[in-house]
Amino acid sequence: MADAQIEAPDNTAVRTALWRAMHVQVDPPPHVLKDEIGLRLAAPDADWRHRPDMDPHTTRGFRAAMVARARFIEDLITEQADRGVTQYVILGAGLDTFAQRRPEIASRLRVFEVDQPGTQAWKRHRLVELGYGIPDWLHLVPVDFEASEDWLKKLAAAGFDSTRPAVIVSTGVTMYLTKEATAATLRQITGLAPGSTLAMSFLLPAELLDDADRSGLRTSKAGAQASGTPFISFYTPSEMLALAREAGFEDTRHVSGRSLAERYFAGRTDGLRPTSGEDLLLATT
Numbered sequence: 001m002a003d004a005q006i007e008a009p010d011n012t013a014v015r016t017a018l019w020r021a022m023h024v025q026v027d028p029p030p031h032v033l034k035d036e037i038g039l040r041l042a043a044p045d046a047d048w049r050h051r052p053d054m055d056p057h058t059t060r061g062f063r064a065a066m067v068a069r070a071r072f073i074e075d076l077i078t079e080q081a082d083r084g085v086t087q088y089v090i091l092g093a094g095l096d097t098f099a100q101r102r103p104e105i106a107s108r109l110r111v112f113e114v115d116q117p118g119t120q121a122w123k124r125h126r127l128v129e130l131g132y133g134i135p136d137w138l139h140l141v142p143v144d145f146e147a148s149e150d151w152l153k154k155l156a157a158a159g160f161d162s163t164r165p166a167v168i169v170s171t172g173v174t175m176y177l178t179k180e181a182t183a184a185t186l187r188q189i190t191g192l193a194p195g196s197t198l199a200m201s202f203l204l205p206a207e208l209l210d211d212a213d214r215s216g217l218r219t220s221k222a223g224a225q226a227s228g229t230p231f232i233s234f235y236t237p238s239e240m241l242a243l244a245r246e247a248g249f250e251d252t253r254h255v256s257g258r259s260l261a262e263r264y265f266a267g268r269t270d271g272l273r274p275t276s277g278e279d280l281l282l283a284t285t
Contacts, residue, residue, distance in 0.1 A: 013094030019063035033067040037097040061275035087166035092173040117142035124135040152225025167197035186247035255280040278283040
């Protein structure tokens with residue numbers, strides 16, 4: 001792919017990667033997730049930690065939420081790999097670094113990272129430039145979602161076997177899509193092999209958030225709007241579960257952000273806790 005087609009990831013993907021690095025650099029141990037590779041990939045300006053959206057105090061709940069979500073997904077794929085699942089699909093992969101951080105697990109799988117063509121070209125270039133390379137089990141799958149390309153067809157062309165179970169992950173995506181588009185994606189995934197698992201995050205409506213977190217949601221919404229990627233869809237847990245069941249999933253479960261806080265942040269003495277506002281759907285075919 002020509003260099004002219006290389007496009008840096010969007011601001012949201014970069015911000016998430018920088019928050020993961022901030023967790024390691026600012027918060028005391030134990031660290032829920034250790035990831036500074038995304039920071040290396042993004043290569044921000046030297047004063048990146050002085051950006052308003054990196055303020056160590058005001059953003060601590062957001063970065064805690066990002067590392068909790070990433071840790072949950074990592075625990076899920078580790079568990080599924082131990083059960084014999086051999087395919088892992090990341091929709092909207094952005095600056096995901098699982099393949100680089102956990103090669104002892106990732107190399108047992110065929111990892112398919114799906115994202116826009118320009119972003120994939122950028123990531124491929126950066127991985128090679130930094131010496132990580134592209135191992136034969138890692139597949140960067142370019143899909144032009146704006147042109148309505150069929151991501152399942154592109155996956156198949158990259159070597160994905162739809163007759164074998166897989167883990168499919170979509171985090172930090174549904175808020176930017178219409179509910180119709182998310183329902184269509186759910187229906188596509190239910191056509192995969194029995195025993196496949198989906199983990200999909202979604203934003204809660206403001207009335208379901210803790211009082212202290214509502215101003216943060218307003219700030220996030222304003223920032224997303226200003227950057228040209230507005231939040232357009234919010235779901236109650238029951239609404240998301242119903243959407244998955246209507247799509248054809250046989251087993252659905254709601255994983256609350258509060259449960260992740262209890263799982264990964266209990267007993268901390270520094271008061272670090274994820275903000276409320278993002279939950280997960282866990283569903284199997």
